[in-house]
């Protein structure tokens with residue numbers, strides 16, 4: 001990744017942070033975008049310590065068009081990003097009849113709208129520079145199967161949209177050498193797993209999730225964010241130079257398994 005500039009959204013925590021540090025360790029410059037500006041700055045510092053020749057934390061709500069444009073402008077201080085990880089996402093769940101309209105649209109505008117704005121800006125700038133590149137978006141198993149826990153309609157719709165969007169723009173971008181793929185992380189040890197869980201209930205909920213993963217995931221455990229990052233680094237790098245329009249499933253075998261046992 002030496003000589004590359006990698007822009008990561010949702011870079012302050014979880015999978016985004018793991019990717020920012022993994023590409024830094026391979027010599028890439030890093031632009032770390034996140035709603036949480038202070039935490040993005042911390043990741044930029046960590047990236048420099050890990051080996052990035054340059055790293056920048058940028059405050060950005062990926063659902064905001066002006067914020068995304070400003071973040072790419074800020075990235076110019078380091079260089080036009082030629083590898084982009086459109087990863088920022090949120091999850092809010094409720095039974096359909098109780099789903100609040102505002103919550104539904106917020107999930108869609110961050111998870112799908114944010115991916116659109118990030119990818120469009122990346123493609124515009126790579127086109128202006130006459131360069132190819134690699135874009136990876138974060139999908140989810142929810143794009144392909146229903147979650148048994150239920151209440152997941154907005155998140156599932158957003159991630160299904162990401163998967164379809166990736167396929168479609170991969171075709172648009174192929175002639176100019178821009179590859180576009182998605183990563184499909186299974187249940188991964190990040191803050192998102194405990195979204196909406198009150199602080200005092202978190203240790204017990206985390207223990208319950210780990211024990212469910214031990215029973216239900218074929219590999220018998222949750223993923224570490226760095227395991228998802230390894231797949232993303234491969235997609236961002238030239239090692240995957242003939243791969244575009246695909247979904248790389250990293251879920252410990254969960255989607256390969258049917259619950260039917262009769």
Ligand SMILES: NC(=O)c1ccc[n+]([C@@H]2O[C@H](COP(=O)([O-])OP(=O)(O)OC[C@H]3O[C@@H](n4cnc5c(N)ncnc54)[C@H](O)[C@@H]3O)[C@@H](O)[C@H]2O)c1
Pocket residue numbers: 009010011012013014015016033034035036060061062063087088089090110114138139140141184185186187188189190191192193
């Ligand atoms: N953790 C899992 O089990 C899992 C599984 C499948 C897919 N995913 C997806 O992986 C991606 C990363 O999730 P994670 O598990 O690392 O979560 P996380 O909550 O640990 O990190 C998400 C980061 O995104 C940032 N963010 C949220 N909204 C944003 C916005 N509007 N603009 C910019 N930044 C924003 C947050 O501040 C946070 O730093 C998400 O798209 C998520 O849907 C996660």
